[in-house]
Amino acid sequence: MAAAAAAARRVSCSLLRRDHRHLLPLLRPFASSAGGQPQLTVETSVPFTGHKIDPPSRSVDTNPSELLSFFREMSLMRRMEIAADSLYKSKLIRGFCHLYDGQEAVAIGLEASITKKDAIITAYRDHCIYLARGGSLVESFAELMGRRAGCSKGKGGSMHFYKKESGFFGGHGIVGAQVPLGCGLAFAQRYLKEGTVTFALYGDGAANQGQLFEALNISALWDLPVILVCENNHYGMGTAEWRAAKSPAYYKRGDYVPGLKVDGMDVLAVKQACKFAKEYALQNGPIILEMDTYRYHGHSMSDPGSTYRTRDEITGVRQERDPIERVRKLIVSYELATASELKDFEKEVRKEVDEAIAQAKESPMPDPSELFTNVYVKGFGVEAFGADRKEVKAVLP
């Protein structure tokens, strides 16, 4: 018991040790960009740490509309996840529900550095990545509630969101499986000479999976344009990183593959690192990014998230490192909007989410005939059977 408490303190101390009191960045004079928008240069919270690579500069170029859009998108994601929590508790969402609140900066910073022709693949904590890739709130909530307006027509559920036309390949339930799949996406991009890259996201728990190292070895041998992004929220389900990994320096685990450690709560740092990684991967093959991030919820809705970490740790991160608060302070300090304008923004976001939920609730459940659709692309008129095959059967088109 004492050992567990000491361990929890050890983790929370390491998280809080980063000095985040200087949230007001070093201000650079405004420079006008060609488009007439003032360009801002902001320093990341901490410098990047490189493994076998010179890290990029911690000065990140941005502009007012980008910062405001970051605020808006992250608030939307935050609100969506919190609403999903309530829906789960009222039993409108069933089964598994893995929430991303706290990690929004990774999804948004990544999206800001790439195009929809680049590919992203992740595991089951996928609602916000889906949104960042252009998915809608209605399709998201409808899928969570198993309705036909859902992005997977209600047949996938929380862990199986996809948006292939904007390069989002899911949504995977098996820890670590998405990493070789992501390397395969990169293989195809290189095979077809598309000049695009794949970001394969995984957690600190998945970072120990053997198939990850198998795929990384092949990717390095074949120079595949893949970026492995470890979203290190420090807990693999209920197990703290130091109890699961002999070496929790995930950005170094690629050994012969270079890596970068990034403050995953700083959206500008994420953007800078991903931009850097994309350029690197197109020329040289795989690179690993470790995003130092945090999830406020437990692993899933069936995990309170407080048996293996202290409430102090959680509130500490919320106070010191919250990604939305960081951007809010930036916006206010640059006078791009007032605090009360941002509060109004948030009210709008809340309203938008509530409306989406109402609309999703109106969507009916899938038609019973959907039980048998999409088993195959081409079914040849084969028969498929229900539980009582004399009662329920269908022909697969």
Next chain:
Amino acid sequence: MLGVVRRKLGFGLLSATRVLPAGSVLPKKYSTAAKEITVREALNTALDEEMSADPKVFLMGEEVGEYQGAYKISKGLLEKYGPDRVLDTPITEAGFTGIGVGAAYYGLRPVVEFMTFNFSMQAIDHIINSAAKSNYMSAGQISVPIVFRGPNGAAAGVGAQHSQCYAAWYAHVPGLKVLSPYSSEDARGLLKAAIRDPDPVVFLENELLYGESFPVSAEVLDSSFCLPIGKAKIEREGKHVTVTAFSKMVGYALQAAEILSKEGISAEVINLRSIRPLDRATINASVRKTNRLVTVEEGFPQHGVGAEICMSVMEESFEYLDAPVERIAGADVPMPYAANLERMAVPQVDDIVRAAKRACYRSVSMAAAA
């Protein structure tokens, strides 16, 4: 032996007239002295033609490139298509299978070779959870046009870890198609169909068949030749008992049929070709004609392919059965090494003959024998 070949020849030509691949021109005349090719050549030419026809098709696996293939199935392909399309992988099935499936997600058409299907177990999560189920979970967004191929089942003297038959396991899973060729015609037609198919296909070959030659018609040799998925082939017509089999066991069943014919029992031998989808219509039509059934497979008996066929016949053709269904399968033990024990662990022609006789003379009860 020659008699069997002649009969197969007849059927080869007959099936050639029935199958009309779309868009191909029927050759003006058939050469009556049919060409013979080995199953190995059949697979090699099928791969070659499909890679030539579609630049998205590529081959990956251990030793497929510079070594020319562990069993020489991919001989010459590296030289012809280059290292971007014929890829030697490290010995890491989970990793390279996942990469293959990911490439299929993006729209390429990978052919992933397992040196034997025993090693596919290292990658089985990707075959089932990443490939088979994706089209369904994504409601049609993510299709997976991939082929997993390689030798399946027992070879000779390779022991317990290298001899398992995976037909029942893979055919269990909705979303997969599972094919198993017997002859060179099967090998060509089914592999081409598998590569062209938009769904994940598990293609179960047999090492001991690679070197066997079968006559093939000009139509089979044409590059547009393709066999339908989900259709069994009646290798030999008969009246008294239906014998179903796939892969190597088809050869044994045909030999058994020859022996049975000399004792006045006319066996109808069905080459399943497709384990999933299973051609229930052909099997049931045959049983309704013969009223008796023997299922033959090399794999372990419990929950095997024969069990599914038996149930299908029970459900659809119960009134037509004049005898209980007989099941011949591998012994319910891990494959032993010693030659005599190995022989007992795999079905032999005698076993099929005996079971067919039992199905036909059910009145000769075991009590009488005891």
